[in-house]
Amino acid sequence: MGASTPEGVAIRQLVIPRLEAAGWSARNWRREFPITGEPRMVVDGRVRKRRPLRADFALLHGEHPIAVVEAKHSLRDVRTGVQQAREYARRLDLAVAYATNGHQIVEIDMRNQTEREVAAFRSPQELWEHHRQATGLHSDLGVRFFTTPYSRAVPDARGNPKTVRYYQHVALQRLLARIAAGERRLLAVLATGSGKTMLAMQLVHILWENHWPRGATSLDDRPRVLYLADRDVLVSQPMRDWFQPVFGDGPVCRVQGEVQRSKHLYFALYQALDQPGERETLFRDYDPDWFDLIIVDECHRGSARASSQWRQVLDHFAPAVQLGLTATPRYEGDVDTYGYFGEPVYVYSLRQGIEDGFLAPFEVLRVRLDIDVDGLEVPPGTLDREGREIPAGTYGATQLDRRLVTPERTRQVARYLTEYLRRTDPMAKTIVFCVDQEHAGRMREELVNLNSDLMRAHGDWVVRITADEGDRGRRFLDDFQREDQPVPVVAVTSQLLSTGVDVPTAKNIVLFRNIESMVEFKQIIGRGSRLAPEYGKEYFTIIDILGSTRKFEDPQFDGPPIRVVQVDDPDAGPDDEQTGQVEVTELDPDDTPGDEGEPASETSAGDNAGSDGSDDQDVDPGEEDEIVRRSRKYYLDGVDVYVASEALYVINDENGRLRRVRYEQWVRDRVLSLETNPESLRAQWATIAGRRALRELLAETLAFQVDDLVTRLNKVDCDPIDLLIWLAWDGPLLSRRDRVAMFSRDQREFLDQFSPRARQILATLLDKYTAYGVEELSPRALRTPPLSEMGSVVELAKEFGGKDGLRRAIDELGQRLFRAG
Structure with a gap:
């Protein structure tokens, strides 16, 4: 709180003298006492922070708070700060809190739940004795x-x-x-x-x-x-x-x-x-x-x-x-x-940690494969690649890759993950949870083959970290956990990373196995919940292949996602609450990995824990006889698998539950609700200040950043505003190159009014816009090649009569550019 604000003046002139009169001093109070971190809100990959909670004063015994004081403007009602003071005291588990405007003081007794106006603050000794009695500190x-x-x-x-x-x-x-x-x-x-x-x-x-x-x-x-x-x-x-x-x-x-x-x-x-x-x-x-x-x-x-x-x-x-x-x-x-x-x-709880800004919020990307939605029907007499007959029946998602392996299924998920990482951040640390160690090995191999360029550039870009890897796996894990170590980037595992492994920079958690236990689900989600803002980690993404994130709707789960996007059945209706699960034909009731809800050990049959206890076996020796028989899997080639189209999960205003809508339809409905028109949107988008204001409005309206349309619709050569208008009003869709070509044809007189050097600067800005997008229509673009090679920003601005003239020229360039078409 600034010293020149009304509250600051009240604190300096009124509150501090009253605290000092009660025997307090700067030695045993702390101003602007921090309580929470900076709570984060993520709108489709863009982080917004809210102000942390800070008490105006914490009254201390030693270095620990025993009361808080919330101060308000001297002309405001003293009770304005009461609920705020109560909130601070509740979080800090304090027996006493104060609200004051400098003239009046309200004392809040949090143990007896009473509030009363008092003539003065309690003295340090009086408050300490009260704290001792209230908290049960009776012994020396x-x-x-x-x-x-x-x-x-x-x-x-x-x-x-x-x-x-x-x-x-x-x-x-x-x-x-x-x-x-x-x-x-x-x-x-x-x-x-x-x-x-x-x-x-x-x-x-x-x-x-x-x-x-x-x-x-x-x-x-x-x-x-x-x-x-x-x-x-x-x-x-x-x-x-x-x-x-x-x-x-x-x-x-x-x-x-x-x-x-x-x-x-x-x-x-x-x-x-x-x-x-x-x-x-x-x-x-x-x-x-x-x-x-x-x-x-x-x-x-x-x-x-x-x-x-x-x-x-x-x-x-x-x-x-x-x-x-x-x-x-x-x-x-x-x-x-x-x-x-x-x-x-x-x-x-996780919910409280996210709300306090100490834990990372997350978004959910639900990816459904056709084979998981419909199940795989295996007729009698079907042979696997080794000539063995596969038991007939319908194999659902929980059986695939555990009993019946269709290599294309893992390949398709690896392909999806590769595309996702390449359009977001190919160096974002990612944990992939697979069915078992064998499945993790195949997943790693598919990712290697799809990302050979990244493997050549970074060596161990993707690794398998499982119990079978032994010391090598432990070395990979040590490197993966290190915040300053960029590789490995992708860690493929089964159980080994599900509990107790700190990877603060993990940005993606991929669930490629069925998770029935709420305990295991919370533990796995926790692998991404740590914040590491100094390394660019302020939220994380859960990529859910088998629908495990339905547990978010379980009352036992204590931290809802910030956003859920689903890649799902394109024929499903927009109001479906949850995709139905295919009933699975159980082939062998004994082939269950551990007790219900309990993951089996990653230690393969025949493996022994080291004599020093250093093996990461997590199964009680007394339970080993109860661990499942690991039967051989069937491998069936030639099964086509595909990922369906994309949909978005949003909150239903009527019942608060997640409601699935088509992404394109969602955008259209939300834009039309603004009661605007294409010409108005283009005019706002054309100027630097207009774009800033419009982005804020659209982020609030759409619940994601409008710039994300480009990657979500795979229209990387189009401007976001053109995509928005195309979806909302079915207008013609222009690429950035098309728009620049029309501008160059129709706006020669505009360019001719400038000097040759100024025309060259504006033409270069248009080239950069064509290549990279609308952010290049800004004076900041003059700091990057090739414009930075033509001179400093100040030198280039002189061609337009100074920085104000430069800004006007760029804004007019934008206005004329977006008037085209």
Whole structure:
């Protein structure tokens, strides 16, 4: 808030003096206290940001807020800021908030839900005592936890310290209060990408700084912590990127094959602690009370099942405080995340993360193949490529590439993905989820053959990252995760990247296998939910081949897409809510990958987990006998497969559900609703300022950028405004070259009024318009070749009498150009 604004003046002249009178000062308040990030709205590939939420004042105890103050203009009603202050306090989990106009003060008690006008702000000591009572900080240990500063030792991409976000702060303080109160089972549910590892590191840091639980006078005065997961990347990445920068290498170790007791921070896989064999399992070599804190990452997996062999690891260390972290708690069968850890101490959803601007919004591209919509009928007596008879029946989408392989199906999806990447960004990191490792191998091969130029230019442009790839796959994964490493670009996988793998720059998630489990669906979507604006990642796209994104309409899903575009059956009606699913003829009821909703392990039959537990096998050894028999697939050549035409999903105003409409019809209806005409649209489009205003209007009307018409309709040689008019009024469609040719024929007198050098500049602008589009009709084009080679912008502008004359000449050029036709 600027000091010269009415609110700024009120703060400086009225609010600050009243805070100071209550005993506050700049040492224990913070102005413009940040709460959210910058929420993003994506309109067909264009990002718009909204202002972040900031409290005018945060009143601090130590470095943590205990109240907020929302200030308004001195002439406004003091209650104008009440709801805003309440919102800030709710997010920050505060007991008190204030709204003021400098003359009056309203105190909001968030615990008792009362509001009253008061004569003064509470003093720092009074507010701190109230905060302690309201939040249950009754013990000295709880107070010490609260007053311990957070670690700033982990840098971000720019080298600045990573800071704790508001929801992480709230989760941390709730967890610490529970630990101080002696609770032993804790659960925090945070959306993928929202920083569970940051939460874990800061929790350990505060316990470490306070010498919990034995005290500073003990010979062993630091906590012994076990960080437990079921995949290598889930322990190696936190250890390397988060804990070692804070605690150094000395107290940190990876448990691999032998007992270590000289460290304090232990990172282990279940597989390493519970190795099958003749010797006693490794975890039993530790006393049950050896660890003070156990952090169970992705606690919906691994030991989640009550009958799981790995559950005995947690049971053995029952005296420890056990913290479960997950984005997707489970409650099905004998898997009960809540039953073991209790109700969540804090929940932060994907929806909230997107609304707060901390997680990336996403759009959905639904692609339906004819073979998936109609099913593939295999008559009796049909032989596969090896001469085996294929069981007769109708094979639907869930059976294709799992039991029956039609190579053209994978080739068609690879072709579609190639075309999509080439028209958007061929270097946008993309994860493709396939049916299994064999399917992933074929998908990779198709992408290689379709993109040999990119493979020659970039080497490992597309790779397969699966368990079978071993160390090579892990090296690919390390490079794929690195934000500063451009290749690999496309990672083809099955299960390996579905959980716990951070790829902040992933811009596309391709779902080329059936996903029935909501837990797995959320985890996969989470692979793209991280923001990386410094690398151009502000949203991501889900390309859905089999209709898995229907789960967006499930009440269990907590984050709707910003937009859904479908490539689907061209004959379907515009009001269809959802394409019908083909009933599948099940060929073998036992050939199901794992329990319902549970992905099977990527480890092939016969593979053994490494003795150090480093293999990424994610299946409990006690469940291995229940994993499916991997029968041989049938391969049927000569089946034609195609992608149908494009349609757009929009929100139905009457019921709020997604309604499918034809893309072209949608554009026509929305443009005609503006009650304008082609001449008016062309006139606006012709000038620089007019184009800017028209783009904003059309983006709001169409829910996407008008420039996107060019690529969506594959009319790259046409101007967007001509495409818009063509769709809305069925007028003749001119290419940019046609329009320039008509201008050159009819507007000689206009060009002749300029000097030869000025005519050359305008002619070059027309050439650039023909080649690249309407953005070249701007003074900015003078900064690029070949115009930049003719002189500086200032020098070229002199040919038109200066910059104002240059702008008028370009605008008139545009007006006459778009008058043609």
